[in-house]
Amino acid sequence: MYDDDNRLIEVKNASGTTIASFNYDHLGRRISKTTSSGTIYYQYDGDSNRVLYETDANNNIVAEYTWDAYGYPVTMTKGGVTYYYHKNGHGDVTALTDENGNVVAQYQYDAWGNIISKTGTMASANPYRYAGYYYDEETGLYYLMSRYYN
Incomplete structure (x- = not known):
């Protein structure tokens, strides 16, 4: 609606x-x-x-959350733990690591941003994913401020 x-x-x-x-x-x-x-x-x-x-x-x-100068997420702190975003050249979040460098989430996408695979203990808890956009786990939609994409 x-x-x-x-x-x-x-x-x-x-x-x-x-x-x-x-x-x-x-x-x-x-x-x-x-x-x-x-x-x-x-x-x-x-x-x-x-x-x-x-x-x-x-x-x-x-x-x-903290952000870089280009508007991409750099860190997320949840439950007193800071996690670090890793992204590819397109700006897709490909991994999340904890303060000790342990990989706690990994993502793979198709060309349209659909998640092919996600693994790790924080994979669902992290909202920033394809191109650094906010992903609503509940709806399966990306929130891009002015619109939503599935």
């Missing part, structure tokens, strides 16, 4: 059950995602499209 500004606000499965719902700010950036796991709120770096951190319904920080 889309709102009057053509922003995706709800995704349902084939039986009509809501999988996820979304809210946006005045700049059109997604500021929350609600799923069966709860609600996550996105906090941005000023007017940019870079998420600095995510909070839960109790305002606890559940993830923090």
Whole structure:
């Protein structure tokens, strides 16, 4: 379901059950995602499209991110552990390593960004994937700020 500004606000499965719902700010950036796991709120770096951190319904920080000058993710901190992004020349996240250099996630994509394989303990927990875009595990959609792709 889309709102009057053509922003995706709800995704349902084939039986009509809501999988996820979304809210946006005045700049059109997604500021929350609600799923069966709860609600996550996105906090941005000023007017940019870079998420600095995510909070839960109790305002606890559940993830923090740092970015390079080109808008690609550099680190993600979850559960007190910092993870490092590794990407190819296209900007696709191909791996995630922990503070000790252990590979905790690996990804392979086809030419259109479909995930061919993902492995590792943090593979599903990491949202930034193909071309550095945010991937919603619940819906199977990439969030590109102004649109969603499957």
